[in-house]
Amino acid sequence: MVRGDFTASTSLLGRPYCMSGRVIHGQKLGRTLGFPTANIALNRVNVPLAGVYVVRFLNSKGVAINGVANIGVKPTVGNFKPSLEVHLLDFKGDLYGERATVQFLSKIRDEQRFSGVEALTEQIQKDIDTARAYLVSKETDDLQ
DSSP: OOTTOHHHHHHHHTSOOEEEEEEEOOOOHHHHHTOOOEEEOOOOSSOSOOEEEEEEEEOTTOOEEEEEEEEEOOTTTOOOSOEEEEEETTOOSOOTTOEEEEEEEEEEEOOOOOSSHHHHHHHHHHHHHHHHHHHHHHHHHHHO
């Protein structure tokens, strides 16, 4: 199996690969950039993934919300300990304190350092567009 092959891991696990945790307060940088995120506490020494992913976020009530997740150290805005941040597509609301599960569907790209916040913001929008296209293609596949 190839690292990051979520189709194979889903087949082997019988479900998508996922991580769970509580939604915690972060730096609120995503919100200031126009892309608010749900920050999931990673209570792990080693994080098995890094990069930007298409995900499905399941809140404590089992409601599924599509999103884009970043797992990493956020090198453009400063190196931090690894974190899991999920921008939820077409969602507004307060999830602080809720237990959530993030299912990983597809990798978009590796985490990278950008020249500044403007370049980062442009890339985040491209990542969202990529995620939306992936999700539409999967819906089309499911209908066939």
